[in-house]
Amino acid sequence: MPGMEFGTLALIGLAALLAASLSFFSGFGLGTLLLPVFALFLPVPLAIAATALVHLANNLFKFGLMQRHANWPLVWRFGLPAAGAALLGASLMVWLDALPVLARYTLVGMQMEITPIQFVIGALIVAFALLEFWPRFQHMSFAPRWMPLGGVLSGFFGGLSGNQGALRTAFLLKAGLSKEAFIATGVVAAVLVDVSRLLVYGMGPISAHWAASNDWLAPVAVAVAVLCAFLGSFLGQRLLPKVTLNSVRVGVAGLMLLVGLGLMVGFL
Numbered sequence: 075m076p077g078m079e080f081g082t083l084a085l086i087g088l089a090a091l092l093a094a095s096l097s098f099f100s101g102f103g104l105g106t107l108l109l110p111v112f113a114l115f116l117p118v119p120l121a122i123a124a125t126a127l128v129h130l131a132n133n134l135f136k137f138g139l140m141q142r143h144a145n146w147p148l149v150w151r152f153g154l155p156a157a158g159a160a161l162l163g164a165s166l167m168v169w170l171d172a173l174p175v176l177a178r179y180t181l182v183g184m185q186m187e188i189t190p191i192q193f194v195i196g197a198l199i200v201a202f203a204l205l206e207f208w209p210r211f212q213h214m215s216f217a218p219r220w221m222p223l224g225g226v227l228s229g230f231f232g233g234l235s236g237n238q239g240a241l242r243t244a245f246l247l248k249a250g251l252s253k254e255a256f257i258a259t260g261v262v263a264a265v266l267v268d269v270s271r272l273l274v275y276g277m278g279p280i281s282a283h284w285a286a287s288n289d290w291l292a293p294v295a296v297a298v299a300v301l302c303a304f305l306g307s308f309l310g311q312r313l314l315p316k317v318t319l320n321s322v323r324v325g326v327a328g329l330m331l332l333v334g335l336g337l338m339v340g341f342l
Contacts, residue, residue: 082115083298090299094132094306104303105129105236110199110333112295118191118337119171123275124296125236130268132303133261139307140258148249151221153263156229156238160267163233164274170194177340186340196337198235199330205240206327215247225263233271238264 086108093107105125112121170191178187216224224245232238242260251259 083295086111086115086295087298087302090128090132090302091306091309094303095309104132104239105232106202106239106330108299109195109236110330113195113199113333113337115295118189118195119167122167122195122236123272124299126268126272126275127296128299128303129236130265130272131300132307133265133268135304136257136261136307137265140254140261143252143254143258144262145249145251145255145259146262148221148246148251148259149262149266152225152228152242152245152259153266155222155225156232156242156263157266157270159226159229160233160270161274163230163235164271165233167191167195167234168274179340188338188340192337192340195235196334196339198231198237199334199337201334202237202240203327203330203334206330214244216245218249221245221249228263229267229270232264232267233274238267 089108089111090104093104108128109121109125112124115121116124173190176188176190176193178185180186224241228238228241228245231241239260242263246256246260249256249259
């Protein structure tokens with residue numbers, strides 16, 4: 075295996091391991107970190123689909139670990155609206171993928187192009203990265219009466235770009251849940267969103283992208299990321315203290331910002 079491809083898989087595996095570990099306690103989402111990494115090496119639609127597959131597999135693993143702690147009435151109030159909105163977000167992503175190129179330009183002899191899906195997903199990555207730099211957002215929460223709205227917002231952005239964890243955390247924080255119930259309820263809601271969006275991705279042109287690709291990197295990268303995310307979730311449940319790792323969050327947010335800007339201007 076060429077060194078570059080091995081390095082790619084190592085980076086994806088490390089990102090999955092780190093993000094799955096942190097997501098147990100810090101609210102830092104697996105998809106939020108993994109999508110920009112996949113987007114460095116795969117077309118944006120495939121990066122979103124690959125992230126969704128890893129996210130679902132990891133959440134099913136966490137569900138097996140934590141499901142007895144889930145607050146099911148809250149799951150229905152938050153998770154069902156999230157699943158419905160995820161269908162809309164995923165449909166919008168598929169529609170964006172079918173639109174023509176927005177702009178083309180030449181930079182130092184290289185031909186660059188900006189597609190609508192690159193620009194929108196890049197802008198969302200930038201927006202969620204900037205939220206990580208905003209101290210108030212880390213402590214933001216909403217009253218329980220807003221749970222259905224929180225589900226809609228979290229599900230829609232989850233379906234569109236995979237960025238759902240930050241919003242889900244903000245709306246579940248004031249639900250009066252124990253640590254275990256908070257984690258488990260969020261996991262069940264995330265599973266509902268992942269199933270919904272993968273149904274849309276599978277029926278749309280994303281599946282055609284995948285089928286037309288002869289590159290082995292995408293399926294192998296998904297498998298590596300799933301295994302590393304399982305290990306990260308296992309370690310996160312047992313070893314990480316209940317803290318928000320601010321230095322890690324800020325560092326990763328900076329990298330997300332660069333990747334998002336790169337997508338918006340057609341570098342990636």
